[in-house]
Amino acid sequence: MTPWEAAAILVAGAGAGGINAVVGSGSLITFPTLVALGYPPVVANVSNNIGLVPGSITGTWGYRRELAGRSGLLLRLGSASLVGAVMGALLLLWLPEKAFRMIVPALIAIALVLVVVQPKLNRWVAKRRKTEAAHGGALLWGLVCLAGVYGGYFGAAQGILLISLLGIFLADDMQTVNGLKNGLSGIVNAAAAVIFIAIAEVDWWAVLLIGIGATLGGYLGASVGRKLPTWALRGVIVCVGLTAIAKLLLG
Template sequence: MNGLEAAAVFAAGVAAGGINAVVGSGTLITFPTLVALGFPPVTANVSNNIGLVFGSAAGAYGYREELKGQRARLARLGAGSLAGTLIGATLLLGLPPGAFKVIVPVLILVALVLVVVQPRLNVWLAERREHPHPHGGPWLWAGVLAAGVYGGYFGAAQGIILIALLGIFLNDDLQRLNGVKNVLAFVANGAAAVVFIAVWAVGGTEIDWIAALLIAVGSTLGGLVGASAGRRLPPAVLRGIIVAVGVTAIVNLLRA
């Protein structure tokens, strides 16, 4: 990469880190940037995932106040995210590229619908649940596992899917749930990165470490700034941003 290209990757990392902390879908900025610069898709996806681990960590750290009192919930759901991500990362390295191309926009669309109807759906569910499960029960765990599979494979809009699931199955403040989403995204990115690096070490895939480093530094800065801004947003505004980013993600994926 020349200086201008490196600056573009760094800037994309900053933007992705900020968007991931607030909503998710930062991959839809960094991944297309790398592909546009000539990186092979799998190399771009792997390098991007490794770089975004640090941004995910920064976003989770920025929500540390909202995460207080949620240790048991995080441990339970984090196990599901970890298991799913390992499956998804394995699929990325073993299946033909583009296998999820048709499914991905559908998943994002379903997640957006769930985010929009979440308040009414929560009321409907609360009227029928005598004893709500503090951690969402087995259905939420299964959903987080499935989101982890998707996140390990590609990861774009994983945050939107997670926040939709958390909002439906957990009776809690949206900002606290966003903090949980950031931790689960960090688990997913981190687990996938470990798999990719292990496979790279034996010559099974390629990683562009310069690109990964630029995204890592940029997404860390973006994650800290995004978390600071996102924590101040009212629930209605946060939902609006989620929907706007999700629709943009669908449009970009259909154009790809």
């Protein structure tokens, strides 16, 4: 690895950590960077997933004030993310990558639509909220589990999926939802990382560089994201999501 390549991976990790803390899709910076530098796609995906775990931790820590009193909800939904992440990571190792990635642009597009129409959908699910308390019910648990499958398999834009789901089914504001998203994404990445370390081929230099960059980027990203008004955060989500779709379709 040349110094230039190391610097490119480090900068990509910082950018990914910051974007993941604010909205998600940071993998669409680091994963293409590793592939462009000659890493095999599966090795790039695995190494990227492991490297972004520290950024998820600092991103969640940055939203600790918004998450005050929501530890029970995070644990409940975290169990769904854990189950889904294990399934997704095993799918990555057992099935052809192309088969799953074909539907990723469609998943992101659906998530963006949900984010945009979320205020109207919130009114539609108001009755469900009253009857299923503050945790979103079994339906949200199952949907978060499916998002975990997606995150364990590829991971890019899982934050957008989670924000759209949590925003619809929970009565919390967008900043609290974003903090919950960071925590759930971290659980997915960490669970998948354990499986990848045990089974898959990992490039540890790439992991180290992404991890250092993502740790700093995650904390700084959370500091910025917490100060954004709701409309601005929603706009960032849409812009990043559209960029993700373009990269997946054209790249």
